[in-house]
Amino acid sequence: MLVYLIRRLLWMPILLLIIALLTFAIGLYGPGDPIQQRLGTRSNPEAVARLRAELGLDRPFLMQYGEYVGKAVRGDFGESITLFPGKPIRELLAGRLWVSLQINLVALLLGAFFGIPIGIVAALFRNTPLDYFLMFGIVLAISFPTFVLLPILMWLFIEQIPLLGVGWGGLLSSKAILPISVLSLGPLAVYARQTRANLAEVLEQDFIRTARGKGLSETTVLLRHALRNAMIPLITIFGLMLGGLVSGSFITETLLGIPGIGRLGVDAFYARDYPIIMALTLLIAVGYAVANLLVDLLYAYADPRIRVQ
């Protein structure tokens, strides 16, 4: 276990370095010259060269990459080039990250809060009309992507019945209802389906029969024997969703005008502001890598069979 942990910890920085390298290469060789974007296409070539030198974009690739990584480790992601010229990206990220984290975290928790009970009910009433109805609804909900649901919901709840609004007024304002409910659909569906599948499988196991056979009440069998075993794989899912927390809301934030990371990413992409895109990619990758590590540790904690290996 310890060897495994050390290997994992050593691999993580390498993984992040590779990701940084990939992002950096794509950014550098990507389409659309950010300098041209900032100065316009009919700019003076001398001015272009001067700005390029000023921003250090004329140096060899590895030098630029090395400097970038060195600064990124200290939380300095450079400056925005086109979207907010000259603004440090750290400043741009701070407030927006918090907004995105709030809505996504609440959506994730809500999804688990409703999804797991739905999955339990469906598993207990397996292959009955109730199960079919629940699963039908769940699949329906995930089949319609955000970009289809949102315009419909927005038209209904903002234009027709003006209950909700666009923009951002904090987590407790009514404006947060729409993004959170749309974003919670995905996690909800995943939780409901996974819980149903896991619980259905566990309920078939011999130890459940034993538990029933020794006269335990159905509630005890479910809560202490079945559910606890069915929950283990859900840790993985929760962890991975936690890691991918901010990457899930590009479209939702853009459409609803929420000043979060997702919207910043979309704007940066349109403006070809690579430093911002790179910072976001790294941020998401770090989140993912850390979440992955935590999941493995939690897993070992929750499932003694793995600890032994």
Add this chain to the structure above:
Amino acid sequence: MFQQRPPVATQRPAAQGSAAWRRFWQRYRRNKFAVLGAVIVLLFVMVGLFAPWLAPYSYTEQELTNTQAAPSLAHPFGTDRLGRDQFSRLIWGARTALIVAPATVIVGLTLGLVLGSAAGFFGGWVDQLVMRVSDVLFAFPGLLFAILLAATVQPRIEGWLSQYEALKPFVRSGYAEFFVVIFALSMVGWPGLARLIRGQILALREQPFVEAAHAIGVPPWRILLRHLLPNALTPVIVSVSMGLGGAILAESTLSFFGIGIQPPTASWGAMIFANFSFWRQPSALWLVWAPGLVVGSLVFAFNFIGDGLNEALGR
């Protein structure tokens, strides 16, 4: 990576012949939603295949005096901002989806099958290499990766193809964009499949029938092809079916970022995003709903087919 319990594989050797098909169909048929899903998909395949004969108008034909028209007999789904018949564009969009989704899944599946089974079968540095590369691709936010890849690769591939005089009409026709989209999406898709297959192979490798095959001197490649892979396929088939729906969604999402299939080629995603910022106008709503419902019902169908396959092929 994280210790996911590998799905339990069917242990008996893959049955052969029409009896197996009949049994499969009998079990598949029991899930009514799965049958409905298959019917929906079949319908879309037909629509895509026969698009030129089914569509009342061409997908580029504009009626400039009749833009954003409400549904009528002449235009059952109305016309879009440029006066094109929405119904015809929906039909042509089925063709786009029918090219992109299977091609993406086939490329991803081939990569996943080869790399995943190599990793599981040979172990050692092969396994390390494949798994570490998949680590990187996993940690890279998938959507962002596809977007960056498509944005970087698109001009290059098109430039490269345009060098050849014979291919120029092909590039101009817009079909070159399909390669970009398929490439970007399958790059995001293969690591999941590779891991799934690797897990299966690892679990199967320890089975007595594989040991027996080794013992009687079956060559390794034959063990892999005839004994391991056929038994590892059930979860792969299921995930391929879900992946088809996922590819359609992902292609639409690429349209949101303005990359991928470009107008005037009809793509459902592009149709949604062309109108989606005008959500306050009832006419735009209609233009978003129609392709949205189409995308949704197809994804829905693939999800249920996946469920049905899982039940029919499982133990």
